[in-house]
Amino acid sequence: MKLTMERLTKQFKNKIAVDRVNMELEEGIYGFLGANGAGKTTLMQMLCGIVTPTSGEVRLDGRNNIEMGEDYRDLLGYLPQEFGYSPSFTAQDFMLYIAAVKGLLPSYAKKRTKELLELTHLSGDADRKIRTFSGGMKQRLGIAQALLNDPRILILDEPTAGLDPKERAYFRNMISGLSKDRIVILSTHIVSDVEYIADKILIMKKGRFIMNGTVTELTETISGEVWECETTERELENLDRSICVVNSHHQGKQIRLRAVSPTKPMEAAVRAEPNLEDLYLSVFYDEVDERRRW
Numbered sequence: 626m627k628l629t630m631e632r633l634t635k636q637f638k639n640k641i642a643v644d645r646v647n648m649e650l651e652e653g654i655y656g657f658l659g660a661n662g663a664g665k666t667t668l669m670q671m672l673c674g675i676v677t678p679t680s681g682e683v684r685l686d687g688r689n690n691i692e693m694g695e696d697y698r699d700l701l702g703y704l705p706q707e708f709g710y711s712p713s714f715t716a717q718d719f720m721l722y723i724a725a726v727k728g729l730l731p732s733y734a735k736k737r738t739k740e741l742l743e744l745t746h747l748s749g750d751a752d753r754k755i756r757t758f759s760g761g762m763k764q765r766l767g768i769a770q771a772l773l774n775d776p777r778i779l780i781l782d783e784p785t786a787g788l789d790p791k792e793r794a795y796f797r798n799m800i801s802g803l804s805k806d807r808i809v810i811l812s813t814h815i816v817s818d819v820e821y822i823a824d825k826i827l828i829m830k831k832g833r834f835i836m837n838g839t840v841t842e843l844t845e846t847i848s849g850e851v852w853e854c855e856t857t858e859r860e861l862e863n864l865d866r867s868i869c870v871v872n873s874h875h876q877g878k879q880i881r882l883r884a885v886s887p888t889k890p891m892e893a894a895v896r897a898e899p900n901l902e903d904l905y906l907s908v909f910y911d912e913v914d915e916r917r918r919w
């Protein structure tokens with residue numbers, strides 16, 4: 626199975642949200658990483674066929690996804706960023722309702738609903754109204770509905786938003802267990818959500834994929850550029866402002882600094898093993914919070 630993006634572009638008035646993206650995806654887990662507004666949601670909506678590209682196209686094994694219509698939707702599971710839950714439905718009713726919209730046979734829908742509520746740890750809440758659910762529970766229900774038709778292409782837009790750390794860890798395991806013969810795409814701006822489960826990371830900035838590869842391939846690009854040292858507030862103030870500070874941990878008067886810089890930022894600095902967060906922060910350094918700059 627090959628899902629191909631060919632010069633995929635979406636323009637809203639004078640804003641280009643997705644800019645001539647070319648990419649080919651095969652079975653596996655893909656993590657779309659990008660800051661807010663990078664274009665992840667718009668790209669995913671085009672992959673789902675719910676937003677029409679301004680130019681370019683999405684093809685599945687050579688066929689245009691919009692022209693495929695229902696044949697494409699049958700293969701697709703989607704969790705949008707803002708899901709319209711009906712608050713007066715119970716979790717079970719909601720699943721059965723979505724199953725009916727997807728055209729699943731009632732007997733299969735019932736069996737699948739049971740399995741998926743178990744998988745997402747919602748069996749005990751199947752008869753509770755969605756209005757009583759926490760954000761994390763709603764998110765789990767959203768993941769469950771996306772899996773109803775056992776999709777070959779699963780697209781999850783910020784699936785871990787609202788999940789607590791334990792739920793995040795469970796979610797990662799669940800997604801890892803699903804991947805084998807599917808294309809799973811999940812977007813996030815939280816590096817740890819995808820660092821350990823994605824086969825490939827695609828970093829999106831200003832409507833384009835600016836980097837893609839395995840975690841190892843990506844972190845190798847800043848090999849030798851990550852530094853750690855003990856420093857003081859005063860030394861930090863004199864630090865070149867172009868240096869990307871990944872972390873500054875205050876321990877009394879001492880500060881434990883981690884930074885990305887092509888050259889040694891301080892006399893005492895020693896090289897450290899790069900990780901994906903170092904790379905992400907260095908790539909988005911021009912967009913991060915002013916308070917992180919030095």
Ligand SMILES: Nc1ncnc2c1ncn2[C@@H]1O[C@H](COP(=O)(O)OP(=O)(O)OP(=O)(O)O)[C@@H](O)[C@H]1O
Pocket residue numbers: 637640641642659660661662663664665666667668706
């Ligand atoms: N319907 C629309 N009309 C006008 N501009 C839009 C529309 N949808 C998205 N945009 C703009 O396109 C750009 C990309 O937005 P998009 O939601 O795809 O980014 P994102 O990476 O998903 O961000 P977030 O993580 O905040 O959802 C943003 O500048 C956004 O304001």
